[in-house]
Amino acid sequence: MIQNTGHPSSFDTTVEVETPERIRFAFRLAGPAQRAAAYGLDLLIRIAVLMAVMIAASLAGFFGPHALAGVGGGVMALALFFVEWGYYMLCEGLMNGQSLGKRALFLRVVRSDGLPIGFTESLLRNLLRAADFLPVGYALGLVVSWLDPRFRRLGDLAASTMVVSERKDRVLGPVVIRPPVQRSELEAIPMRPPLREDELDAIELFLRRAEALNPSREDELAELVAPVFARRMLLQYGRPSRLLGLLYHRARGGAP
Numbered sequence: 001m002i003q004n005t006g007h008p009s010s011f012d013t014t015v016e017v018e019t020p021e022r023i024r025f026a027f028r029l030a031g032p033a034q035r036a037a038a039y040g041l042d043l044l045i046r047i048a049v050l051m052a053v054m055i056a057a058s059l060a061g062f063f064g065p066h067a068l069a070g071v072g073g074g075v076m077a078l079a080l081f082f083v084e085w086g087y088y089m090l091c092e093g094l095m096n097g098q099s100l101g102k103r104a105l106f107l108r109v110v111r112s113d114g115l116p117i118g119f120t121e122s123l124l125r126n127l128l129r130a131a132d133f134l135p136v137g138y139a140l141g142l143v144v145s146w147l148d149p150r151f152r153r154l155g156d157l158a159a160s161t162m163v164v165s166e167r168k169d170r171v172l173g174p175v176v177i178r179p180p181v182q183r184s185e186l187e188a189i190p191m192r193p194p195l196r197e198d199e200l201d202a203i204e205l206f207l208r209r210a211e212a213l214n215p216s217r218e219d220e221l222a223e224l225v226a227p228v229f230a231r232r233m234l235l236q237y238g239r240p241s242r243l244l245g246l247l248y249h250r251a252r253g254g255a256p
Contacts, residue, residue, distance in 0.1 A: 015150060015162070017114040025114055030107045030163040032145045039138075041101030046083045053079040085126065092122045106167040112150075112160045125155035175207050175252075177245040185242075188235055189250045195229070203248045210241060 013029045030038075054076060062072040091099040097109040097117050109117050109125070117125075132141030132153045141153035150162045195203075202225075210218050218241045226240030229247060237243040 013151075027110070027114060027162075027164040028167075029151055030165045031151050032142055034105060034107060034165065035145070035151070035163055036142075038099065038101035038105045038107050041104055042087070042099050045100050046087055049083050049087075050076070050079055088126045088129075089119075089122050092117065092126075093119065097122075102163070106165060107163055108166055109161050109163050112162055117159075117161055121159040121161050125159035125161055128153075128155035128158050131155075175204055175248065177207065177249055181246060181249050185246055186250060189246055190233060191250070193229075193247050193251045194232060195247065195251050199229075200248065200251055203244050206241075207245060207248060215241075 013031065014026050015029060016024050016026050018024050057072055057075045062075050088099055092109060095103060098107070102108060109122075111117055111121060129141075132138055132144070132155055134140045138153075141155075144157070145151045145153045148157070150156075152162055156162055206221065213221070219239055222240035222244050226237065226243045229235070230237055230243065235243065
């Protein structure tokens with residue numbers, strides 16, 4: 001059984017679950033704004049379906065002076081019922097936790113343990129959609145989702161589900177240090193620079209941004225941390241940004 005390992009981070013809005021084999025999976029939570037956008041797309045689709053039913057019913061003669069009393073209204077009432085209550089359940093069943101709007105925005109409904117939802121979860125979360133709508137415009141659902149650490153509305157809380165984002169992050173290429181590192185520049189740099197992983201991550205972020213900076217601004221930012229590393233390793237340097245590039249190159253196993 002997969003177990004939750006804690007609350008989502010307040011910085012990256014992710015939540016982790018852990019399998020019995022102690023393998024952790026991270027899920028990025030979908031916030032209220034993303035979910036509202038997906039709902040808007042689904043609403044447009046449902047309106048389009050109702051309009052299509054109305055047009056078909058009109059062509060079939062269910063409206064007009066010669067139609068049977070109440071037939072047109074009954075057809076539209078049935079259509080409204082199935083579109084309002086059946087749309088999400090049908091989509092989530094056929095598309096593994098997604099509606100058309102969620103698929104367009106790379107969102108998916110999963111169980112709180114990270115597993116795919118089933119019929120019971122889909123039924124329960126969608127039945128409580130009416131409660132989330134109260135008093136008007138999904139006001140209660142929005143308030144509850146803002147207060148919940150996983151952005152869950154009432155239906156999600158009752159069904160033990162959550163909505164996650166599956167948007168793929170762009171894979172970054174290797175850091176390119178320009179001009180290329182020379183062997184002579186690395187003579188004073190330790191083979192294994194005493195840098196923590198978070199420090200290396202910060203240096204990498206700086207080096208990726210450096211190409212968009214002018215040289216003076218680049219050195220101004222690098223000077224904030226370069227003296228700290230230089231004192232730690234008893235190094236002397238010219239340009240602080242070059243020192244950071246050399247340290248990163250060495251720490252990441254770059255060729256001497």
